[in-house]
Amino acid sequence: MVENQRWLDILAHAVLICGVALVAFPVYVAFIASTHEPSAFATGTIPLLPGDNIATSYTGVMAGGISSQMSVPISLMLFNSMVMALLIAVGKIVISIVSAFAIVYFRFPFRVLAFWLIFITLMLPVEVRILPTYEVIADLGMLNSYTGLTVPLMASATATFLFRQVFLTIPDEMMEAARIDGAGPMKFFRDILLPMSQTNIAALFVILFIYGWNQYLWPILVTTDDSFYTIVAGIKRMADVVDSEPNWNYIMAVTVLAMLPPVAVVILMQRLFVKGLVDSEK
Amino acid sequence: MQTKRTIFGNKGLPYLLLAPQLAITAVFFLWPAGQAVYQSFLREDAFGLSTTFVGMRNYEALFNSSEYLNSLQVTVVFSIATVIASLGIALLLALAVDRMIRSAAPYTTLLVWPYAVAPAVAGILWWFIFNPAIGILPYALEMTLGYDWNHNLNGNDAMILVVVASVWKQISYNFLFFVAGLQSIPASLREAAAIDGAGPVKRFWTITLPLLSPTTFFLLVVNVVYTLFDTFAVIHATTSGGPAQATNTLVYKVFDDGFIGLNLGSSAAQSVVLMCLVMLLTFVQFRYVERRVTY
Numbered sequence: 001m002v003e004n005q006r007w008l009d010i011l012a013h014a015v016l017i018c019g020v021a022l023v024a025f026p027v028y029v030a031f032i033a034s035t036h037e038p039s040a041f042a043t044g045t046i047p048l049l050p051g052d053n054i055a056t057s058y059t060g061v062m063a064g065g066i067s068s069q070m071s072v073p074i075s076l077m078l079f080n081s082m083v084m085a086l087l088i089a090v091g092k093i094v095i096s097i098v099s100a101f102a103i104v105y106f107r108f109p110f111r112v113l114a115f116w117l118i119f120i121t122l123m124l125p126v127e128v129r130i131l132p133t134y135e136v137i138a139d140l141g142m143l144n145s146y147t148g149l150t151v152p153l154m155a156s157a158t159a160t161f162l163f164r165q166v167f168l169t170i171p172d173e174m175m176e177a178a179r180i181d182g183a184g185p186m187k188f189f190r191d192i193l194l195p196m197s198q199t200n201i202a203a204l205f206v207i208l209f210i211y212g213w214n215q216y217l218w219p220i221l222v223t224t225d226d227s228f229y230t231i232v233a234g235i236k237r238m239a240d241v242v243d244s245e246p247n248w249n250y251i252m253a254v255t256v257l258a259m260l261p262p263v264a265v266v267i268l269m270q271r272l273f274v275k276g277l278v279d280s281e282k
Numbered sequence: 283m284q285t286k287r288t289i290f291g292n293k294g295l296p297y298l299l300l301a302p303q304l305a306i307t308a309v310f311f312l313w314p315a316g317q318a319v320y321q322s323f324l325r326e327d328a329f330g331l332s333t334t335f336v337g338m339r340n341y342e343a344l345f346n347s348s349e350y351l352n353s354l355q356v357t358v359v360f361s362i363a364t365v366i367a368s369l370g371i372a373l374l375l376a377l378a379v380d381r382m383i384r385s386a387a388p389y390t391t392l393l394v395w396p397y398a399v400a401p402a403v404a405g406i407l408w409w410f411i412f413n414p415a416i417g418i419l420p421y422a423l424e425m426t427l428g429y430d431w432n433h434n435l436n437g438n439d440a441m442i443l444v445v446v447a448s449v450w451k452q453i454s455y456n457f458l459f460f461v462a463g464l465q466s467i468p469a470s471l472r473e474a475a476a477i478d479g480a481g482p483v484k485r486f487w488t489i490t491l492p493l494l495s496p497t498t499f500f501l502l503v504v505n506v507v508y509t510l511f512d513t514f515a516v517i518h519a520t521t522s523g524g525p526a527q528a529t530n531t532l533v534y535k536v537f538d539d540g541f542i543g544l545n546l547g548s549s550a551a552q553s554v555v556l557m558c559l560v561m562l563l564t565f566v567q568f569r570y571v572e573r574r575v576t577y
Contacts, residue, residue, distance in 0.1 A: 008482055012378035013385075019375045019453075020392045026407035026450065027399075029418060033410065045421040046410070095303045102299035107289050114300050121311045123564050127511045127533045128556040131540040131549055132314035132321070140309075155306040172287045185290040214400035216515035217537070232400045236519045239406060248410070255406050262398035270391060274458060277397075 027259070034058070034253035041248045057253040074254055077231040081213055082261070084149050084230055088212030089205050091154040097197070100163035101189055105175070122157040126218055134221050144225040153218060158280050159204060166200050167193065203276030206269050210262045231258040315557065321550035340551040349527065350535070350552075357531040360445060361509040368449040369501060372456030373494075377486070379457075380464045390461065397454040401447075402515035408447040409520040412439075433521060437528025440521045444529050447520065448513045456501050463497030464490070503567045510559070532556060 029046060036051035064073030103115055126133065133152065142148030170193070178188045194201075219233035229237075235258060239251050266273050325336045344350050375393060379386050396404070411417050412433060420431035433439040467490060475485045491498075514533045517523060523530035523538055530538065536556065540549030 005482070008381065012381045015374055015378040016382075016389050016393075019371070019378075020389065022371075023393055023396055023450070023453065026404075026411055029411055030407055041416050045416055046413075046418045048418070095306070098299040099303040102296040105286060105290055106292065106296035107285060108293070108296045111296070114304060117307055117312070118303060121307050123560045124311045124315050124557065125511050125560065127514055128536070128553050128560060129311075129314040129318050130537055130553070131546065132317035132553075133310060134541075135317070136310060136314055151306065152310040155303055155311060160303065175286060176288055179288065179290075185292060185295060188290075210398050214398075214402075216400060216402040216518070220518075221541075232402050235406055236402065239409075239519075248416070251406075252410065255403055255410075259399045259403050262400075263395050266395050266398040267391060270394070273397075274394075277455075277458060278462065 027256075030252045030255050034249050034256055036249050038247050038249055046248075053249060057249045058257075061250050061253045061257070072226045072229060072234065074231065074234075074257060076227065077229050077234045078257065078261075080149075080228060081230040081232065081258075083146055084215065084219070085209050085212035085261075087146065087150040088153050088215075089208035091150060092156045092159050092208050093201055093204060095154055096156055096159035097163050097194075097201070098189075100160050100167055101193065103160075104164055104167040105185065105188075118155070118157050118160050120157075121155050126153075130217070130221065137222055142222070144223050144228050146228075148222045149219060149228065149230075150212075153212070153215070156208075159208070162200065162204060162280055163197065166197050170196055199272075199275070200279065203272045203279055205276075206265055206273045207276035207280055209265060213262045318550045318553040318557070321546055322554045323547075324550075325547045336547070340547045341555075344548060344551050344555070349530075352527055353530050353532055353535045356441075356527070356529060357510070360441065360448075360513075360529070360531055361506060363441075363445045364448045364452070364509045364513070365502065365505045367445065368452040368456055368505060369498070371449070372453050373460050373498075375453070375457050376460035376464055377490075379461055390458075393457055394454045396451055397458075399451060400515065401451055401512055402519040404451040405444070405447045405516040405519035408443060408450065412443050412446075433525075435525055437525055440525055440529050444513070444516050444521060447516050448509065451516070452505065452508060456505070459497055459501055460494070463494050467493045500567075503563060507560070507563055510556075510563075 029048070032048060032050055033041075033046055034057050035054040036047055036057075037053045040047055040051060061074040064076070099114075099118065103111060137143060137148050137152065140148075142151070174192055174196075175188060178192055183191070214232055215230065216232055219228075219230045223229055223233070226234075231254065235251065235254055238254060239246055322340050323335060323337060324333045325340065326333045379389050379393075382389060399407075411419050412431065414420050414432040414434060417431075423429040423431050431439055433443045471489055471493070472485055475489050480488065510531075511533055513531070514537065517529055517531060517534050518537070521529045523534045532552065533556065536549055536552045539545045539552065543549075
């Protein structure tokens with residue numbers, strides 16, 4: 001703060017309160033909607049004060065079978081999302097950290113080529129190669145499986161670059177000392193590099209967990225069997241009802257459940273989250 | 283390329299370490315991308331029985347099709363609106379937080395969490411609020427302005443819906459980077475300007491904004507990529523490109539033509555156009571963001 005001006009402070013607080021309200025408004029509306037009975041939406045507008053149907057809404061969607069489009073229990077979808085997010089985060093970290101190790105600590109023919117091949121993945125998001133990638137997955141028989149959901153998303157240039165950056169800042173003396181003491185590459189990797197990059201791994205894990213949890217296009221392409229549906233990809237199907245009014249309280253309960261885990265991660269691990277975000281965008 | 287002063291001498295090990303990443307890259311990235319390029323030169327008959335090589339004709343057809351040009355226009359309008367609104371709101375909030383001393387941390391926590399909300403979920407939230415029959419905002423619009431909101435029929439309403447949802451989701455990301463950018467501006471510069479009699483508004487335009495330009499430029503590129511690709515989920519979950527193509531962006535059209543319409547050649551050609559666009563953006567990002575915009 002450069003100068004003490006009362007009106008500027010008040011203005012700044014006003015702006016921030018509006019911002020917080022704007023950000024929270026849709027989630028508030030969704031949560032309130034999830035606490036009402038289906039009949040509350042039949043006439044007029046969305047209620048803005050809580051109802052008393054909260055327990056029924058949430059236990060109802062968790063168990064499933066409310067109506068045809070909500071037959072899959074949400075607990076199963078939450079489980080699928082959790083599996084997908086964890087596998088993607090762990091897989092990406094493992095794959096990236098070993099390739100960064102290879103690129104930084106070894107010199108071998110085609111090293112630069114390997115680096116560029118990894119770099120190219122930055123330029124090929126799923127969205128631009130939807131159909132051919134789908135064909136590959138179908139040919140490999142990976143549709144409707146956790147392998148199909150996760151493995152194709154595990155190559156990541158960003159994570160590899162991040163670990164390369166981290167390794168380059170680790171002093172050369174560490175490795176020299178390790179070699180003098182007779183440590184081989186894998187021992188050096190396990191006992192020195194991994195502990196030294198702990199914080200980076202944790203920060204990246206937070207970002208990648210959110211990334212994996214929030215995947216939408218990929219699960220839609222790869223899964224047709226509802227027992228493999230993830231929650232984020234599943235909501236849309238529930239909201240699409242052809243013949244009757246949607247069950248808004250159930251849909252909004254699912255929406256709230258779909259955002260709860262990643263939002264909790266961001267709020268509880270804010271420091272790691274910010275670090276991961278800034279690191280991975282450098 | 284940078285390496286260490288000393289290295290390990292193993293011959294086979296580095297290949298083994300790189301193998302998983304390169305295998306995934308080759309099978310799920312390079313091969314499909316190559317297929318897209320290859321298919322973009324082919325045309326399949328209506329029954330999928332034979333394919334013929336048609337050279338550049340898929341591309342010609344694309345750029346002569348009014349639907350594709352419309353989609354291009356939709357994408358430009360959508361991107362510009364989303365980028366400007368999300369950057370503007372985020373900058374305003376970041377400037378306000380930058381003034382705070384004790385309350386900066388709680389405000390930041392309350393503002394950053396939408397980053398974790400999936401774009402599809404953001405779409406569903408606003409789609410509910412804007413629901414023409416029971417939504418709260420259409421009701422308010424009807425009462426105050428007498429405006430009859432219906433994004434299922436009106437293209438402009440649909441566009442506003444997807445822009446609002448996309449902006450809402452992106453504010454927290456931009457906010458975090460603007461706050462970091464503001465913190466890296468030396469306080470002495472603003473203090474010196476204040477002593478010279480520059481008021482808060484003048485200081486913003488002559489000191490803060492120019493010194494923030496590296497952050498702004500970086501965010502500009504990231505946000506354009508966001509509006510081009512990540513917002514697929516917002517559109518798919520809310521308007522599905524409609525009504526009457528009003529929100530059919532380039533990425534949504536690739537999906538729609540290829541996956542729903544099964545027009546392989548055209549979808550592949552569109553994929554290739556998008557790949558060129560991403561390459562251009564990545565190039566800009568690495569070439570100019572690395573060097574940093576200077577003042």
